[in-house]
Every structure is written in C-alpha cells, then in structure tokens.
Amino acid sequence: MSDLTRMTATEIAGLVAGGETSAVEVTRAHLDRIAAVDDRVHAFLHVDSEGALAAARAVDERRAAGEELGPLAGVPVAVKDVLTTKGVPTTVGSKILEGWRPPYDSTIVQRLRDAGTVMLGKTNMDEFAMGSSTEYSAYGPTHNPWDLDRIPGGSGGGSAAALAAYEAPLAIGSDTGGSIRQPGAVTGTVGAKPTYGGTSRYGLVAFSSSLDTPGPCARTVLDAALLHQVIGGHDPRDSTSIPAPVPDVVAAAKLGATGDLTGVKLGVVTEFTGEGAEPGVMAAFRESVDALAKLGAEIVEVSCPHFRYALPAYYLIAPSECSSNLARFDGVRFGLRVGDDGNRSLEEVMSLTREAGFGAEVKRRIMIGTYALSSGYYDAYYGQAQKVRTLITRDFNAAFEQVDALISPTTPFVAFPIGARTSDPYQMYLADLFTIPTNLYGGPGISVPCGLSDGLPVGLQVMAPTMADDRMYRVAAALESVVGTFTPPAL
Template sequence: MSDLTKMSAAQLAKAIAGKEASAVEVAQAHLDRIDAVDERVHAFLHVDREGALAAAAAVDAGEVTGPLAGVPVAVKDVIATKGVPTTAASKILEGWRPPYDATIVERLRAAGTVMLGKTNMDEFAMGSSTEYSAYGATNNPWDLGRIPGGSGGGSAAAIAAYEAPLAIGTDTGGSIRQPGAVTGTVGAKPTYGGTSRYGLIAFSSSLDTPGPCARNVEDAALLHAAIAGHDWRDSTSIPQPVPDVVGAARLGATGDLSGVKLGVVKEFAGDGSEPGVLSAFHESLEALVKLGAEIVEVSCPHFQYALPAYYLIAPSEASSNLARFDGVRYGLRVGDDGNRSLEEVMSLTREAGFGPEVKRRIILGTYALSSGYYDAYYGQAQKVRTLITRDFEAAFERVDVLVSPTTPFVAFPFGSRTSDPYQMYLADLFTIPTNLYGGPAISVPCGLSEGLPVGFQVMAPTLADDRMYRVAAALESSVGTLTPPAL
C-alpha cells in the first residue's frame, strides 16, 4: 500500500498545496489501491478512472482550487453525478447516467476534490447491511465474511480499506453512522436541511440527509464544511450559516471537555446491546470524564417507539417517491412488445427492477397510506415523531449532547439476519431517533469487541453540529483511531 493512501485528507490537501505530492500521484495511488483490493471488498459499483485523473490534472495545472484540492473522494451511488452511472444499486436504474450534478457533487468539485467513483449500497438506501444491493454485497475490511453496515456500506468500506480518504454517504435512519461504527470509521449525519438533497435519489424525503465519511473526525469536519450550506433548489434546505465544525473538531482534539455535559440516554443503557459494545461504551465515558466532561443520565421515554414509527413513516414516503420508477421515462423497461398495456409494462418493470427489501417497504408504505388506515398508522407515527422531538428538546435543556452506542452489535456474518427483517432493522435502534428529530449525530470508533469495531454516537441539537464534532474529536484524542487488518 502506498504511503499516499495512508495519509489523512488534511495531510493530503497540505501535501498537494505544498507541492510535496501531485494530485495525479495521489489519485493514481488510490486507483492502484482499488485495483489491488476492491475485488475482495467490492466497495465500488463504478470507478471513474479517466474522470479522476483528469480532475487531478486540473488541480495540478492550477485550474481548480479549494480547501480539499486534489483529495480523492468516493460518492454513494444514490447521488446524481453528471455522465457517471448512478443506479442507487438497483436494476431499475441500471446504466442510467444523469444529465446533471447533485448540489453535493457541485460542491465537491468546487472544493477541488477528485471523485474516484460511485460506491455500493443497499438498493435505494433500504437496508442495514449492503446485502440488498442488486449488484452484490460489500465486504467488511475487518472480516470479509461480515457485513460493512448499511445502507452506505460501500462508502464506509472504501474508507476502511484505504481505497479513499473521504466518502459521501446518506443517512435516513443511520445509514452513515451504522456503517461507520462496524467498519471502525467516522460517519456524520448533519442537521436535516444542513446539506442539500437536490440530486439525491429520494428514499424518505423528510429523513434523507447527505453527510461525510472519513477515517478521523477532522477529515469528516472538513468534508462536512465543503458540502454544507443553503441551497435554493432544495425546499427543505436551511438558510442558516454552517456551524464552524472544523474549528470545533480541532478544539476537541486538544482533549479539553471542561464544562461539557453529556447525557447518557437511559433507554439505551443496555437493552439488546452486546456486552462487548456496552463495555467499550462505558470505557469511553470514563475517558471523557477524565477530559473534564460531566455525565448526566437522561430519560427519553418515547425513544422506544422510534423504530416502529420510523418503519411507518419511511416506507410511506418511499412508496410515494418510488412511484416515479415506472419504466416509461428512464431506466429499465420490461415487456414493452407492443402487445401490453402501459399498466402491464409498469408492473413487469417494477417486478423485475425492484429487489425484495424495496418491494417489502413499498408494500408497507402503501398499506400505511391507504384509505381507512392512514390515521391509524401513518398519522399515529407522526404523532410519535413529535413526542420524540420533545424528548430531545427536554434533554438538551439539561445537557449539551446525548451519547449512546451507535449500534447494539458489531458487524454480523452475511446471511445471519436477512431471513428476519426485524432483526435487521434493530441495527438502527440507536440511530433512528435522531433522524425523526432532525438533529445532527456522529459515530466515532471507541474500541473493539471480539476484534471488531464498536462505534460511539454523539447526538446534538439541531444546527449545533459543531458540538458533536468537539466531543467526537475529544474522544478520538483519548482512544485513537482504528486500523483494520491488512488486506
């Protein structure tokens, strides 16, 4: 492995700016790493070698500048990228090349990053293991027989395998944080509306949030700062300044948390979590106390209803959003032989194009929205969402941030949960409440259990993204980063 692939994004940006390394050399080193290991990891669905080298050459020629000029980045395949295959890991979009860039991609280009390609994921971001990709699962670099989390397992695995120093994910119920936790990387979900959804293939419009993936907290903050900010093309985008997340991360890295109050969520104290996960979490709390933090137990009684509420709200929105994939305007079309009605073509296309988990959620959502059931299911779930938001607001009157394990268990073996959807959904037990609330949250590595990474989650109030970066960086300064076994 090249020394260039071992460097952080901040180190690479500095080296390229100081002419200690060229952007082309950095891009080529990461492309070589992809060639060496991705057949085993399968983090990427598409590698854009020509585009990456051309972008890197433009940086070296001085045509492109920016805070991350020349730093490679991988992009989750649910984000539209002009001229580059964008499939959402679904057969129904196989071969589709968008005619435009998502706002996130525009901002990555403006920051000077070099896009290596598109990463694997659960189809339409529906899953917790990346086993539901129509193009095959991604393997966890820590143990190739285990899942890398989901839905953004490809982005997290690419980071952990040193195929890229930065990646973009999307978080609807934990799809950035949970893969970060089980691959020993950092994954941050910004405040909802803090990063633009324009050009993001929608799963659940009131929950979807693009965000950064990295190997350390400072790099995640640098990427967060590059992609965040108001976008007039996204009606849910917040017209507020981006918090100083980079400054907060650097402040946290000094290891001083004096006066910071951390709320431990009582409802997440141990129910359903593996002993090794709880042990790593409590050791991390002790480390934070040594840095000056104060621990306060906080009760959020409605968090226990977050999982069922989420699995009514998100599938309902998915049912509506995925209606656009009809085999008529773009993507897959099946059965169009001139002898079938439009309705038959749509039905055959969706049957062939959507995978089992996507179909399951469309059916759930359509049922929840149907006449006679809307108030009993979707309406009630929205009321629970309000109660969860009130729990957060009450908690943040007492503490600065809330903390918990990111996920109840470490990476599990392939196939061990696919036969029981509920057991799969439990992977997001601790991450879903934040999505329903809309606040920011981050997962940072905090140790190992049975040789596999454990994640520590920090949740902050809306628009207080800087708080979570400060606490996460402080923990990182105490426990360090994790390095997977050599591939």
C-alpha cells in the same frame, strides 16, 4: 500499498498544496489500491479513472499557476451511488436504474468538484438506501475490511468499506435512519449525519424525503468536519434547505482534539444502556464514557422515554414516503422497461418493470407504505407514527435543556456475518435501533470509533441539537484524541 493511501485527507491536502506531491500521484495511488483490493471488498459499483485523473490534473495546473487551493483540493473522494453524477452511472444499487447516466450533478457533487476534490467513483449500497448491511444491493454485497465474511453496515456500506480498506480517504454517504453512522461504527471509521436541511438533497435519489440527509464519511473527525464544511450550506434548489451558514465544525473539531471538555455536559441516554446491546459493545461504550469524564465532561443520565417507539414509528413513516417517491419508477420516463412489445397495456408494462427492477426489500417497504397510507388506515398507522415523531422531538428538546449533547452506542452489536440476518427483516432493522431517533428529530449525529469487541470495531454516537453540529464534532474529536483511530487487518 503506497503511503499516500494511508494518509488522512488533511495530510494529503497539505502535501498537494505545498507541491510535495501531485494530485495525479495521489489519485493514481488510490486507483491502484482499488484495483488491488476491491475485487474482495466490492466497495465500488463504478470507478471513474478517466474522470478522476482529469480532475487531478486540473488541480495540479491550478497550483502550478499560483492559485490558492481549497482545504481539500486534490483529495480523492468516493461518492455513494445515491447522488446523481453527470455522465457517470447512478444506479442507487438497483436494477431499475442500471446503466443510467444522469444529465446533471447533485448539489453535493457539484460542491465537491468546485472544492477541487477528486471523485474516484460511486460506492455500493443497499438498493434505494433500504437496508442495514449492504446485502440488498442488486449488484452483490460489500464486505467489511475487518473481516471479509462480515457486513460493512448499510445502507452506505460501500462508502465506509472504501475508507476502511484505504481505497479513499473521504467518502459521501446519506443517512435516513443511520446509514452513515451505522456503517461507520462497524467499520471503525467516522460517519456524520448533519442537521436535516444542513446539506442539500438536490440530486439525491429520494427514499424518505423528510429523513434523507447526505453527509461526510472519513477516517478522522477533522477530515469529516472539513468535508462537512465543503458540502454543507444553503441551496435554493432544495426547498428543505436551511437558509443559514454551516456551524464552524472545523474549529470545533480542532478544539475537541485538544482533549479538553471542561464545561461540557453530556447526557447518557438511559433507554440505550439496558437490554438489546451486546456486552462487548456496552463495555467499550462505558470505557469511553469514563474517558470523556476524565477530559472534563460532566456526565449525567437522561431519560428519553419515547425513543423506544422510534423503530416502529420509523418503519411506518419511511416506507410510506418511499411508496410515494418510488412511484416515479414506472418504466415510462427513464430506467428499465420490461414487456414493451406493443401488445401490452401501460399498466402491464409498469407492473412487469417494477417486478423485475425492484428487489425484495424495496418491494416489502413499498407494500408496507402503501398499506399504511391506504384509505381507512392512514390515521391508524401513518398518522400515529407522526404523533410519536413529535413526542420523540419533545424528548430531544427536553434533554437539550439539561445537557449540551447526548451520547450512546451507535449500534447494538458489531458487524455480523453476511447472510446471518437476511431471512429475518426485524433482526436486520434492529441494527438502526440507536440511530433512528436522531433522524425523526432532524438533529445531527456522529459515530466515532470507541473500541473493539471480539476484535471488531464499536462506535460511540454523539447527538446534538439542530444546527449545533459543531457540538458533536468537538465531543467526537475529544474522544478520538484519547482512543485514537483504528486500523483493520491488512487485506
């Protein structure tokens, strides 16, 4: 394996800018790595070798012409297949969009191109981002590089696995209930969910519009912050985009890397330190809390009593929104069309198309959401869930009057074996137990590796107030400065 694939994004960008290597060399090294290992990992659904090399050559030409390059120019990036990419397949892990090539780029992808990053391809995911293990992809599961018989988390397991397998130094994910942070935790990588509205949803295929948040994935906190800075900021094409600048997350990550948290007050969420988590996960978390205290942070316990209702509230709100959003996939306008032989009605074609195109988990959530929104049940289910969402937001606001940030384990357990939970949806949903409250609130959260349990990675989650993304980067970088990064067994 080329040493270039082991380097951080920061290191690669420095070499390219200094002329010590070329963007083309870096890109070829990563394409070679994908060719060597991805048949076992299955992190990618589509590798755009031609497009990647063309983008890399453009960066080299700009450097040769004396242009000043951006902080991530020439750095390869993998993109979760939930973001539209002009001329490059976007399937959302579903048969219903198999082979679809969008006519436009999402805002996130356009900003990546403008920054001079090199898009390697599209990564595997649970269909329409509905899942916690990347086993619900219509194109087969992704495997965790730490143990190929285990899941890499979900729904963005492809992006996280690509990082852990050294197929890419950077990746983009999307987080609806933990789909960036949870895969980061179980693959030993860094995953950050920005403040809702802090990154554009334009061109993001919608699952749950009030929750979906694109964000950065990396192997170090600083790399994640650099990527966050590139993709973040106001977008007039997204009505939910916040018209405010991105907090200086890069400066915060650099400050945290000094290992000084003097004056920072951190709250340990009481509801996430009791039953429900594996002993090994809690042991690694407690050791990390002690490490943060030694760096100068003041640690206090904070109760957020309504967090315990986040899981059921989420599984009413998200399916309700998905039921509405996925109504557009009807076999008429684009994507798969089944049964259109001239002898069937529009309703029959639509039914056959959705039956053939959607997987079991997507159908399950559409049915739950449709029921929750139906006449006579809206107030009893969806309406009540939104009230719980308000109570959870109040818990966050009250907590942030006492502390600068909240910390908890990212997931209750380490990566489980492939196939172990697919027969029990509730057990699968528990994977996002600790990450969902942040999505309901709308604030930022980050997962950073904090240790190992039975030889598998454990993540610590830092949650901050809305538009205070810099706080989470400072704390995460400080922990990384003492815990270090984690390297999976060689593939």
